[in-house]
Amino acid sequence: MIIDTPTNSGEAIVFWVCAVLSVLGAFGLITSRKAVHSALWMALTMISLAVLYIANAAPFLGMVQVIVYTGAVMMLFLFVIMVVGVDASDSLIETIKGQRWTAILLGLALILILVWGLGSSLAGIPAAGLELANREDGGNVPGIAHLIFTDYLVVFEVTSALLITAALGAMVLAHREHWKPKPTQEELSKARFLGTEHPGNRPNPGIYARHNAVDTPALLPDGSPTELSIPGPLRARGDVAPVDIKDVHAIEEADSL
Amino acid sequence: MNPSNYIVLSALLFGIGAMGVLVRRNAIVVFMSVELMLNASNLAFVAFARMHGNLDGQVVAFFVMVVAAAEVVVGLAIIVQIFRSRRSASIDEPNLLKY
Numbered sequence: 356m357i358i359d360t361p362t363n364s365g366e367a368i369v370f371w372v373c374a375v376l377s378v379l380g381a382f383g384l385i386t387s388r389k390a391v392h393s394a395l396w397m398a399l400t401m402i403s404l405a406v407l408y409i410a411n412a413a414p415f416l417g418m419v420q421v422i423v424y425t426g427a428v429m430m431l432f433l434f435v436i437m438v439v440g441v442d443a444s445d446s447l448i449e450t451i452k453g454q455r456w457t458a459i460l461l462g463l464a465l466i467l468i469l470v471w472g473l474g475s476s477l478a479g480i481p482a483a484g485l486e487l488a489n490r491e492d493g494g495n496v497p498g499i500a501h502l503i504f505t506d507y508l509v510v511f512e513v514t515s516a517l518l519i520t521a522a523l524g525a526m527v528l529a530h531r532e533h534w535k536p537k538p539t540q541e542e543l544s545k546a547r548f549l550g551t552e553h554p555g556n557r558p559n560p561g562i563y564a565r566h567n568a569v570d571t572p573a574l575l576p577d578g579s580p581t582e583l584s585i586p587g588p589l590r591a592r593g594d595v596a597p598v599d600i601k602d603v604h605a606i607e608e609a610d611s612l
Numbered sequence: 613m614n615p616s617n618y619i620v621l622s623a624l625l626f627g628i629g630a631m632g633v634l635v636r637r638n639a640i641v642v643f644m645s646v647e648l649m650l651n652a653s654n655l656a657f658v659a660f661a662r663m664h665g666n667l668d669g670q671v672v673a674f675f676v677m678v679v680a681a682a683e684v685v686v687g688l689a690i691i692v693q694i695f696r697s698r699r700s701a702s703i704d705e706p707n708l709l710k711y
Contacts, residue, residue, distance in 0.1 A: 374621045381625050381648055384641070385632035393641045397648065404651055411618060413658045413670050423677055428647065428684050435688045436640060439701045450704045455635055462631030469623035477616035483665025502671045514678050521682035528689035531696070
């Protein structure tokens with residue numbers, strides 16, 4: 356049995372850089388207010404973990420991590436965030452009183468127990484290393500393939516059934532049935548004029564403002580900006596250009612001349 | 613490099629993921645925290661494989677990835693479906709199953 360070299364400085368550097376990055380990404384994931392930012396932090400964690408897999412003598416898993424997780428799964432997450440909306444940020448209202456602080460406390464306790472328990476019990480154990488196991492079949496990929504198609508063959512076949520079931524399930528769930536008949540033009544018109552909202556067009560961005568860019572709110576007759584003129588996604592992202600009060604006064608002066 | 617470092621790192625990531633599941637209210641972020649926990653356990657599998665000197669841990673980690681991919685597909689479809697009917701991605705909203 357080959358024993359790992361006790362201090363491999365190159366691997367130590369890789370480990371510490373990627374460990375810090377992955378923990379940073381994990382904290383960013385749970386602390387970001389916006390779901391898009393959480394997804395990007397998550398991608399950072401996934402890529403650091405892929406590097407750590409490769410450093411851990413698992414090049415095949417490292418590549419699968421990059422392709423499946425950062426490639427496919429994170430794209431899926433970003434697409435769903437796009438469908439659900441960029442403004443789907445968290446509400447800060449607690450439905451259970453004190454839940455947030457209890458959760459943070461219990462989470463820290465879990466981290467403490469796991470790190471302390473595993474760290475102290477595994478600290479002195481030397482690693483057997485994978486050089487021998489990898490050499491047996493002529494590499495990491497042939498070694499994994501050998502195991503999958505012999506010892507784990509049944510599991511592998513069940514996995515394919517699971518994937519087909521998941522694909523069908525997603526198709527069934529994503530399929531939309533029309534529960535109600537499509538509203539006619541008359542019904543749409545009635546809903547528009549009898550509803551609470553103003554039936555006319557909203558003001559265009561940039562009306563009476565100094566710029567006609569799409570993020571510049573229109574000015575009302577009294578000079579105050581109206582956010583109704585800004586497209587919804589820009590409002591949700593907080594990308595509304597500030598209105599300088601001096602510009603408003605300048606317009607008033609120009610009007611009075 | 614001793615593999616116990618990787619185990620400690622995976623425990624740390626698992627704990628952070630668990631905290632995210634408990635604290636956050638946005639269903640998508642909760643889901644991503646679950647993915648983080650799965651990844652942390654994968655790292656532990658890989659490190660244990662190296663510690664014991666056989667590839668079984670890596671094979672199990674591979675199967676975890678496959679199952680996680682299937683879970684993401686179905687879970688996100690459910691989230692989109694709930695969002696369509698309730699116009700909300702908050703996990704406090706769908707309380708129809710309560711009664």
